Amino acid sequence: MIPNEPAPRPSSEHLQQGTGGGSGQSSRLRRALMVLAVVFAAIGLVSLAAILLTAFLQGSVWPGFVLATYFCLPIAFLLMAAAVVSSAISRRRS
Template identity: 60%
Template sequence: MIPDEPAPDAPSRRSVGAPAERDGEVPGGPAGRGRLVLSVAAVACAVIGLIALAAILLTALLGGTVWPGFVLASYFCLPIAFLLMAALVVLSALARRRS
């Protein structure tokens, strides 16, 4: 190859025989879509729980009365988020083991 010659095209990352992904389609089919929904739910629960926990700490720091809804949100959302994330780890390990 001479310095002025254009570089050859890079090989495609898609393996031979693998179907091309369509726009808007989650890789892995329905199983990939289920993991996506599970991960979005886990992140949403974690964010809600952490915001509620921050509100509890801020209210206590300012010497106010803590609203029980914040306590309930942190009591339920954080453990649910943890369990969903643990389920995602297990599902990913099982999927990796199958392939």
Template identity: 70%
Template sequence: MIPDEPAPAHSPDPRHGTGDTQDGRSRGRSVVLILAVAFAAVGLVSLAAILATAFLQGTVWPGFVLATYFCLPIAFLLMAALVVWSAVSRRRS
């Protein structure tokens, strides 16, 4: 193949399947990513509510405290799992 020649069209190899497993893996990774972002957003919004309430010298609702205590660590663990998942998938390919 010369440099100016277009690459040949890639035909799926029937021995390796249709690629549905790759789509399933990326879909699973997307779900974990969305969950991590959602937990982080809820945790940060509740943390901001705690700080605003404390700044205004009000009584902090315990639900905000619980949301901050649980959502932020869960988001961190999900993000760490995504990093490990990505490293493992790169190592396999």
């Protein structure tokens, strides 16, 4: 294809194959993975904000906030990385 040449239009058969949406099961799994990652990240960030606010107010930090921050943020990072890898693999296959 030449840079000034318009892209070819996809055929009706190509559109009916459902490319881009992925299969139903893997799409639902990826969506659940992303939602779980966002939930863990939100819990970790709220816990981190509670720790910082408590430290700013010179109070004693509840250990549950520390544990939630220590575990939720790395788990969220790993889940987000897994979602990126899963998306890259599914795009590579289609």
